[in-house]
Amino acid sequence: MSILDFDVQISPQFSAEREIEPHFNREPSNTWAAFFWRRCEAAEDIEFLGANFARAVEGTVEYVEGRLKELCEEANDDMVAYLASKPDQKASDIVELERLQAEAQAAGRWRLPPRPTPYTY
16 A cells, blocks of 8 residues: 555644545555554554544644655555465465455545444444
């Protein structure tokens, strides 16, 4: 996975704040997205919100974009470690599915999927 670009919007409530949403080279799988969310939420130097965007103020947008790219690479490393922990055939199947999806979605810009909502009973 890689980040192609960012959608940077002025926060509707505060004009100095920016909402930075990453766009990916293909649709992130839920497994990869979970690794990325964990990395973003654990990062103490950026504010990543549940709506899948980071918040920044004017002047720090480039820093936050750079950090999101770094966290994307770290999530890639987490995915590789995850695959390495699987039996060979299962890991091979996942890699083949990822390859097919990457080829099919090569020309797109993709957002993170919505986070699963925990059910309360």
